[in-house]
Amino acid sequence: MILIDGKKVSAEIRNRLTKETAELKSKTGCAPGLATVLVGEDPASAAYVRIKNKVCAEVGFQSFEQNLPAETTEAQLIDLINELNRNDAVNGILVQLPLPNHIDPQKILLSLDPGKDVDGFHPINVGKLVLGDALLTPCTPTGIITLLDYYDIKIAGKHAVVLGRSNIVGRPMANLLLQRHATVTTCHSQTVGLEQITRQADILIAAVGRPHLLTSSMVKKGAAVIDVGITRVDGKLTGDVDFVSVSEKAGFITPVPGGVGPMTVAQLMANTLQAFKARNNFAGEVGSQIFRREEEDEAKVV
Numbered sequence: 001m002i003l004i005d006g007k008k009v010s011a012e013i014r015n016r017l018t019k020e021t022a023e024l025k026s027k028t029g030c031a032p033g034l035a036t037v038l039v040g041e042d043p044a045s046a047a048y049v050r051i052k053n054k055v056c057a058e059v060g061f062q063s064f065e066q067n068l069p070a071e072t073t074e075a076q077l078i079d080l081i082n083e084l085n086r087n088d089a090v091n092g093i094l095v096q097l098p099l100p101n102h103i104d105p106q107k108i109l110l111s112l113d114p115g116k117d118v119d120g121f122h123p124i125n126v127g128k129l130v131l132g133d134a135l136l137t138p139c140t141p142t143g144i145i146t147l148l149d150y151y152d153i154k155i156a157g158k159h160a161v162v163l164g165r166s167n168i169v170g171r172p173m174a175n176l177l178l179q180r181h182a183t184v185t186t187c188h189s190q191t192v193g194l195e196q197i198t199r200q201a202d203i204l205i206a207a208v209g210r211p212h213l214l215t216s217s218m219v220k221k222g223a224a225v226i227d228v229g230i231t232r233v234d235g236k237l238t239g240d241v242d243f244v245s246v247s248e249k250a251g252f253i254t255p256v257p258g259g260v261g262p263m264t265v266a267q268l269m270a271n272t273l274q275a276f277k278a279r280n281n282f283a284g285e286v287g288s289q290i291f292r293r294e295e296e297d298e299a300k301v302v
């Protein structure tokens, strides 16, 4: 079994981004800028946003941190987003989800400039992802593709099973795997015969937020198992995968913490750089392809 080290891969990506940012800065005099928008004081969301701003500064980006009170109205939030849309120093805008109940997240996401939507959540970017033509794709699933590439885990032709259909992870994950020519099955709370399906998976991605749902009997020997779950149980971060039993059967497995989590933040920075380059007409590789070794000819594949 090979333990997938998300911390190490994330650090490598952040180093590359730091170097590239310094070069761009010396050439152009500008650096990418990322705005984070947090509404309310949910401690987990506040912690994520703090990490994002810290890493943003580490790689040499400008960070614009916007922390708003929980009472902020939908109209006030849209006004702020419009301001950030107009601000040329801001290349990426991230609105931390979930938002308070009185704000409709779809309205907010629709107000983002799609070119600054570094989460890939705007309907335009979701549509482009489904068409296989997106520049900005959601950070967690894109970071997972990068991990698979880094460990040279083949995707094309493999059966990938995704547990969960959230807009943030499950749905975009399935689309990204399809784009890389996997045979993809999405499972969810209404799926019948879950174990028969998961046992067929060469790549198994658990993103349901149900601690230790995935046990050893549900996994094929040698499978790559990716755990996106982070639920606090008795003060400890717990994944969707029963790591102790599954690690005896899996060929590759991510730990929690230290697996997928650090990749999300690295990918957010990669997307921000991508948005900056697109805006300034610099060429460059797409953020999700940096460790890719599979050589399919996209044009020939149907």
Ligand code: GUN
Pocket (backbone or CB within 6 Å): 094, 095, 096, 097, 098, 119, 139, 140, 168, 264
């Ligand atoms: N909440 C949980 N994950 C995410 C994410 O990737 N982006 C945003 N904006 N909010 C989140």
